[in-house]
Amino acid sequence: MLSTVPTVRAPTTRRVRFDWLGRDTDVWHHTLPEFGAAANAISLLMPHAEPYVIAMVRAGLDEGASDPELIDRAQVLIEQESAHFKAHRDFNRSLSSTSSVAKRLDRFGGWIFAKLARRSTAFGVAFAAAFEIVAFCSARWAEAGLRQYFTGADERAATLFLWHLAEEIEHKGIAHDVMQAHPNARKKYPLALLVAFATLIGFTIVGGLSLFCRKRHVFNPVRWFRLVAWGFSFAFVVMPVASASVAKDFHPDQLVDPPWMAMWLTEFDPVSNTMPLWTDAGRCSSDEQRTDTATTAA
Numbered sequence: 001m002l003s004t005v006p007t008v009r010a011p012t013t014r015r016v017r018f019d020w021l022g023r024d025t026d027v028w029h030h031t032l033p034e035f036g037a038a039a040n041a042i043s044l045l046m047p048h049a050e051p052y053v054i055a056m057v058r059a060g061l062d063e064g065a066s067d068p069e070l071i072d073r074a075q076v077l078i079e080q081e082s083a084h085f086k087a088h089r090d091f092n093r094s095l096s097s098t099s100s101v102a103k104r105l106d107r108f109g110g111w112i113f114a115k116l117a118r119r120s121t122a123f124g125v126a127f128a129a130a131f132e133i134v135a136f137c138s139a140r141w142a143e144a145g146l147r148q149y150f151t152g153a154d155e156r157a158a159t160l161f162l163w164h165l166a167e168e169i170e171h172k173g174i175a176h177d178v179m180q181a182h183p184n185a186r187k188k189y190p191l192a193l194l195v196a197f198a199t200l201i202g203f204t205i206v207g208g209l210s211l212f213c214r215k216r217h218v219f220n221p222v223r224w225f226r227l228v229a230w231g232f233s234f235a236f237v238v239m240p241v242a243s244a245s246v247a248k249d250f251h252p253d254q255l256v257d258p259p260w261m262a263m264w265l266t267e268f269d270p271v272s273n274t275m276p277l278w279t280d281a282g283r284c285s286s287d288e289q290r291t292d293t294a295t296t297a298a
């Protein structure tokens with residue numbers, strides 16, 4: 001059963017180690033391959049998107065922040081995002097080794113963020129804040145349908161995405177605070193929100209469909225219906241929050257955290273840098289099955 005007890009804790013850095021040796025990172029979700037394809041598209045974007053967010057938060061601090069507490073909190077955000085994109089980069093290497101489409105999408109993601117990097121720091125800081133809002137909404141959406149989306153998935157791949165989403169909840173307000181401390185970023189927020197939303201959702205749709213259309217399942221109308229339904233359900237979660245986030249008095253801390261992911265993060269082992277694998281039953285597996293457990297299973 002999913003816990004309903006919220007856990008409020010300060011963000012911390014977890015450099016989770018994953019072993020992809022012998023895993024099929026292309027088709028890791030045999031029950032819902034269309035979901036796996038969309039998630040892989042997101043994974044391919046992260047080693048480009050998250051370094052941009054990190055660079056913009058750093059630049060924003062340099063230009064606007066004097067509060068030592070904000071600087072310390074931003075450092076945790078930077079370390080968490082750094083751990084995320086490195087974990088996705090490892091996953092993507094395995095994915096690209098078997099998929100030329102993934103290689104092309106990786107290059108496309110790099111091209112998008114090279115273009116964004118030419119914009120001002122003020123825009124970039126606002127983009128980082130907007131990106132974090134979309135990431136938080138993604139976590140809220142995923143937790144609401146945890147079993148629906150991840151039952152039947154490879155436990156290791158599911159754990160990668162869920163760990164990432166869980167930490168997005170944990171640091172949801174930090175980029176917003178960096179934006180507020182910057183002299184010019186706040187007024188760029190509405191445009192940055194549109195660009196962040198279009199970039200993340202657009203890349204997920206284009207990349208997910210590109211990866212999915214190579215599969216034999218592409219002719220199954222039920223899978224297409226599901227993709228459309230997920231799109232609407234995600235829009236139902238993200239649109240109200242995104243609209244509210246434009247208001248001057250909005251702060252991400254006003255958003256209620258989904259409870260299970262925060263509790264799950266407490267299972268992180270800082271000695272081995274591992275998480276217990278998420279299982280179909282919606283709970284953590286035993287300590288013997290952790291993210292670094294070597295395996296030859298496909």
Ligand SMILES: [Fe+2]
Nearest residue numbers: 050081084164
């Ligand atoms: Fe992240």
Ligand SMILES: [Fe+2]
Nearest residue numbers: 081132135168
């Ligand atoms: Fe984040």
